[in-house]
Amino acid sequence: MASSTALISDTEAWKDLKGHVEDIKKTHLRDLMTDANRCQSMMMEFDGLLLDYSRQRATVETVDKLLNLAKAAQLTEKISRMFNGEHINSTENRSVLHVALRAPKDAVIKADGKNVVPEVWNVLDKIKEFSEKIRSGSWVGATGKPLKDVIAIGIGGSFLGPLFVHTALQTDPEALESAKGRQLRFLANIDPVDVARNINGLNPETTLVVVVSKTFTTAETMLNARTLREWITAALGASAVAKHMVAVSTNLALVEKFGIDPNNAFAFWDWVGGRYSVCSAVGVLPLSLQYGFSVVEKFLKGASSIDQHFQSTPIEKNIPVLLGLLSVWNVSFLGYPARAILPHSQALEKFAPHIQQVSMESNGKGVSIDGLPLPFETGEIDFGEPGTNGQHSFYQLIHQGRVIPCDFIGIVKSQQPVYLKGEVVSNHDELMSNFFAQPDALAYGKTPEQLQKENVSENLIPHKTFSGNRPSLSLLLPELTAYNVGQLLAIYEHRVAVQGFVWGINSFDQWGVELGKVLATHVRKQLHSSRTQGTTLEGFNYSTTTLLKRYLETSSEPQM
Numbered sequence: 126m127a128s129s130t131a132l133i134s135d136t137e138a139w140k141d142l143k144g145h146v147e148d149i150k151k152t153h154l155r156d157l158m159t160d161a162n163r164c165q166s167m168m169m170e171f172d173g174l175l176l177d178y179s180r181q182r183a184t185v186e187t188v189d190k191l192l193n194l195a196k197a198a199q200l201t202e203k204i205s206r207m208f209n210g211e212h213i214n215s216t217e218n219r220s221v222l223h224v225a226l227r228a229p230k231d232a233v234i235k236a237d238g239k240n241v242v243p244e245v246w247n248v249l250d251k252i253k254e255f256s257e258k259i260r261s262g263s264w265v266g267a268t269g270k271p272l273k274d275v276i277a278i279g280i281g282g283s284f285l286g287p288l289f290v291h292t293a294l295q296t297d298p299e300a301l302e303s304a305k306g307r308q309l310r311f312l313a314n315i316d317p318v319d320v321a322r323n324i325n326g327l328n329p330e331t332t333l334v335v336v337v338s339k340t341f342t343t344a345e346t347m348l349n350a351r352t353l354r355e356w357i358t359a360a361l362g363a364s365a366v367a368k369h370m371v372a373v374s375t376n377l378a379l380v381e382k383f384g385i386d387p388n389n390a391f392a393f394w395d396w397v398g399g400r401y402s403v404c405s406a407v408g409v410l411p412l413s414l415q416y417g418f419s420v421v422e423k424f425l426k427g428a429s430s431i432d433q434h435f436q437s438t439p440i441e442k443n444i445p446v447l448l449g450l451l452s453v454w455n456v457s458f459l460g461y462p463a464r465a466i467l468p469h470s471q472a473l474e475k476f477a478p479h480i481q482q483v484s485m486e487s488n489g490k491g492v493s494i495d496g497l498p499l500p501f502e503t504g505e506i507d508f509g510e511p512g513t514n515g516q517h518s519f520y521q522l523i524h525q526g527r528v529i530p531c532d533f534i535g536i537v538k539s540q541q542p543v544y545l546k547g548e549v550v551s552n553h554d555e556l557m558s559n560f561f562a563q564p565d566a567l568a569y570g571k572t573p574e575q576l577q578k579e580n581v582s583e584n585l586i587p588h589k590t591f592s593g594n595r596p597s598l599s600l601l602l603p604e605l606t607a608y609n610v611g612q613l614l615a616i617y618e619h620r621v622a623v624q625g626f627v628w629g630i631n632s633f634d635q636w637g638v639e640l641g642k643v644l645a646t647h648v649r650k651q652l653h654s655s656r657t658q659g660t661t662l663e664g665f666n667y668s669t670t671t672l673l674k675r676y677l678e679t680s681s682e683p684q685m
């Protein structure tokens with residue numbers, strides 16, 4: 126067993142897998158897929174979901190060795206420590222308890238000795254009450270009109286998760302029905318173009334602005350909040366802020382200082398990481414305003430179902446654990462640096478951008494949790510697009526260029542089925558034909574011999590050959606309701622945690638985002654003094670000085 130300061134790469138289990146790579150290099154998925162017993166052992170079912178990882182470059186032996194690696198990494202213990210509220214985010218001295226955000230009312234989850242579930246439900250109850258008031262029109266704006274439109278201001282974790290869930294629910298029949306006549310928009314970027322897009326067509330009289338920021342100090346969010354406060358006060362007077370602006374934050378003192386009534390602030394806690402906060406008021410408030418609390422509660426229940434599975438299922442049958450181990454295998458042993466997330470569902474178009482933050486901000490680290498430099502790479506480059514759009518864009522590279530393990534996510538029952546008279550299949554079957562075909566195209570490829578049999582001319586044979594042996598996994602969801610969206614979210618959140626636990630890093634801090642912010646502060650000061658006092662540029666290198674000079678000389682930004 127590894128001591129807490131040892132690197133996982135020093136363990137026998139890791140070395141064993143390193144050696145095993147040579148065995149796997151001799152295999153081809155074409156052959157591995159002929160072993161029905163192997164394939165059968167690589168199917169997992171839970172709560173309506175079906176995971177098939179038989180197209181990973183892995184044998185039954187590989188999976189056993191990965192499970193040994195999990196043991197060497199003390200994975201089960203680390204999962205328990207997370208659920209027990211220990212301060213596993215050691216560099217910030219915090220618990221990691223996003224699972225408490227979706228726990229049933231009677232659950233007991235402790236942070237620093239205190240059960241946090243009642244606090245969670247206090248906020249959920251407050252959201253339920255508030256969102257019902259807004260939706261029913263009993264809460265009105267400054268001129269007496271109901272607030273039918275919502276702009277949620279936030280960035281990073283205070284934006285991507287809520288946007289993903291909102292996009293996924295937009296076409297769900299139940300959610301669609303309950304959102305009738307309402308709009309939810311997201312303002313994230315500090316680019317004034319994003320402000321212009323968000324307020325376009327909206328009337329401050331009928332708009333509620335929700336400022337979402339864990340810290341309530343994020344530069345982009347606070348300037349956007351001041352910008353929309355100005356938009357409201359210019360139209361309705363300063364007193365309108367109380368009726369038209371509310372906030373979600375862990376920093377209620379700063380919310381009040383900003384001028385938002387503390388009664389209209391929705392709290393969350395430092396044991397919720399920004400990128401893990403969609404199940405807190407960060408997501409639940411805007412989504413409840415749009416869809417009603419009962420729809421959002423189903424989303425929380427779906428996530429909770431996976432939490433319970435993750436906490437209590439033995440590792441060999443535990444979906445997030447297996448997914449995490451396979452990602453470690455692909456990154457650290459097979460050397461594939463990227464992962465493509467390919468939902469065959471337009472409703473999941475914002476899933477990959479959300480997982481990009483969850484995964485890359487969590488696991489893109491250079492040192493172990495004890496601060497030792499890592500002799501191996503962690504994290505992967507996540508990207509993705511819904512199928513079939515990606516197919517007509519970057520799949521060429523995935524089929525004949527670099528090897529990129531792919532996650533295919535499919536839905537059995539469409540949210541919006543269409544079946545035209547006289548067509549061979551329904552529109553959803555047409556979409557899903559690609560979901561079923563692509564993984565085999567990647568795994569099997571096409572040999573020169575096959576091409577010769579098809580009488581393909583000799584000069585084209587190299588171009589039309591597909592090497593195959595490209596790994597993927599398939600996840601099939603029964604439908605895409607709020608509940609399933611919650612399941613999907615929690616599977617990926619926990620998968621990322623598993624990867625971090627095995628690599629022995631802290632997946633819950635993000636010091637790497639700080640440096641750029643500090644340097645931007647220097648630039649901001651310089652821009653201010655150059656524009657207001659004509660101060661010459663100082664303290665920047667040749668490159669930045671040249672670029673800044675060009676920017677200042679050729680732009681005439683409006684000055685207040």
Ligand SMILES: O=P(O)(O)OC[C@H]1O[C@H](O)[C@H](O)[C@@H](O)[C@@H]1O
Nearest residue numbers: 281282283338339340343399638
């Ligand atoms: O919610 P906020 O405090 O405004 O933070 C928004 C975002 O800020 C930073 O960029 C962090 O890296 C993100 O993890 C966080 O989600």
